[in-house]
Amino acid sequence: MQRAAVAVAGLAVFAATAHAQWPQWRGPERNGVVPAASVPAAWPEKLSLSWRQDVGEGYSSPVVNDGRVYVLSRSDPDEIVSAFDLESGEPIWRARYPSSFTKNQYATAMSKGPFSTPLVAGGRLFTLGTSAVLSSFDAADGALKWRKDWSKEIDTSKLFTGTAMSPIIESGLLIVHVGDDMKGAFRAFDPATGAEKWSLPGHGPGYASPVAFGTVNDARHFVTMTDKAFVGLNVATGKLLWQIPFPDEWKENIVTPVFAGDVVIISGTRKGTFGYRLEVVGSTWTPRQVWHNADVPMYMSTPVADGEYIYGFSPKRKGQIFCLDRRTGALKWATEGRAGMNAAVQSAGPNLLVLTTEGELIVAARNPEKFEELRRYKVADGQTWAHPVVLGSRVVIRDAASLAVWSLKTP
Numbered sequence: 001m002q003r004a005a006v007a008v009a010g011l012a013v014f015a016a017t018a019h020a021q022w023p024q025w026r027g028p029e030r031n032g033v034v035p036a037a038s039v040p041a042a043w044p045e046k047l048s049l050s051w052r053q054d055v056g057e058g059y060s061s062p063v064v065n066d067g068r069v070y071v072l073s074r075s076d077p078d079e080i081v082s083a084f085d086l087e088s089g090e091p092i093w094r095a096r097y098p099s100s101f102t103k104n105q106y107a108t109a110m111s112k113g114p115f116s117t118p119l120v121a122g123g124r125l126f127t128l129g130t131s132a133v134l135s136s137f138d139a140a141d142g143a144l145k146w147r148k149d150w151s152k153e154i155d156t157s158k159l160f161t162g163t164a165m166s167p168i169i170e171s172g173l174l175i176v177h178v179g180d181d182m183k184g185a186f187r188a189f190d191p192a193t194g195a196e197k198w199s200l201p202g203h204g205p206g207y208a209s210p211v212a213f214g215t216v217n218d219a220r221h222f223v224t225m226t227d228k229a230f231v232g233l234n235v236a237t238g239k240l241l242w243q244i245p246f247p248d249e250w251k252e253n254i255v256t257p258v259f260a261g262d263v264v265i266i267s268g269t270r271k272g273t274f275g276y277r278l279e280v281v282g283s284t285w286t287p288r289q290v291w292h293n294a295d296v297p298m299y300m301s302t303p304v305a306d307g308e309y310i311y312g313f314s315p316k317r318k319g320q321i322f323c324l325d326r327r328t329g330a331l332k333w334a335t336e337g338r339a340g341m342n343a344a345v346q347s348a349g350p351n352l353l354v355l356t357t358e359g360e361l362i363v364a365a366r367n368p369e370k371f372e373e374l375r376r377y378k379v380a381d382g383q384t385w386a387h388p389v390v391l392g393s394r395v396v397i398r399d400a401a402s403l404a405v406w407s408l409k410t411p
Helices: none
Strands: 003-005 020-022 048-054 063-065 068-075 078-085 091-098 119-121 124-128 133-138 144-149 168-170 173-179 184-189 196-202 211-216 219-225 229-234 240-245 258-260 263-268 272-281 284-293 304-306 309-314 320-325 331-334 343-348 351-356 360-365 372-378 394-398 402-407
Touching: 063 119, 068 402, 078 124, 078 133, 091 133, 119 168, 124 173, 168 211, 168 219, 211 258, 229 284, 240 284, 258 304, 258 309, 304 343, 309 343
Parallel strands: none
Antiparallel strands: 003 272, 020 063, 048 402, 063 068, 068 078, 078 091, 119 124, 124 133, 133 144, 168 173, 173 184, 184 196, 211 219, 219 229, 229 240, 258 263, 263 272, 272 284, 304 309, 309 320, 320 331, 343 351, 351 360, 360 372, 394 402
């Protein structure tokens, strides 16, 4: 029988429109990499504020398409979906719907969300709210095209952030994972009509979002974390291809899996970071652990891959930026600590971008030998849990209550 390690370097997880700039969770290819055309020519000494709009509370990242910025937010007891003109900041449309949500009693410091990042595709905007309401809007005018509401079927009050995974479109299917701390299901829909194509009952969701990769034996594959395991599914059929137990006492499997060459990286705050190689024998998939680094855990921050290296953010020592060797898991370097509560990490050309929850955007050289900070900007007064959106001459920042665009042009 033939055994092959799956090459995953050339991800193509999303059929974006021609003008899409940052249409989904972690960017056009869902990997935290700023496209070459959107990498700034230079990072100025200072940024200038182009515009700011109050949008309501939430941690959901903004998405950008066709000169518009879309954001999912909350004005209790409703969730709000808004579209703004990227250039001027003028509101284009706004939609709202009731979304009652009871917070976990231990999540006193958190807002009620939402946490899931919207997705733009084929002239539609798809959102997944905190209480598990999936909506399809016309991206042009905000008209509701269809909606699925599981809020009465599941109890998200035990989850720290309610429904948090970000939808994915793969092989013509819109896929979400909904549920609670007892059970859940992966569900696939026709993006145009909302017709359900398949459902896979099983574990409840973690807080991670799925990513897809190459085809072997006609099986297009996607992987994610549930609240109990690391799993792989056949995109076309919803069949569970494999499952690796990944229990956590608080069911906090948050980090989105990341592909680095032929190794997929997963991590947990109480388990450390793992590298797996996904192999296939005949028609059977086998994830094989190739390394484990217990000393570099990740909690809520997903890393980025760059050739032979992985750059990320660990909660250790009140926040450390680090670099790992993707082949062995060996630590190349880590900052001293106190970098922040959490951070969104991206790769942009020769640089690493780190947006901390304290509203600081750090630009560092992407260097496996040492950490080298190049610029540091204060871009928000409120907490910034969302990912930045870098678009060449500007950067979009969403804090706990507002949306802002900063200019990267030198005065």
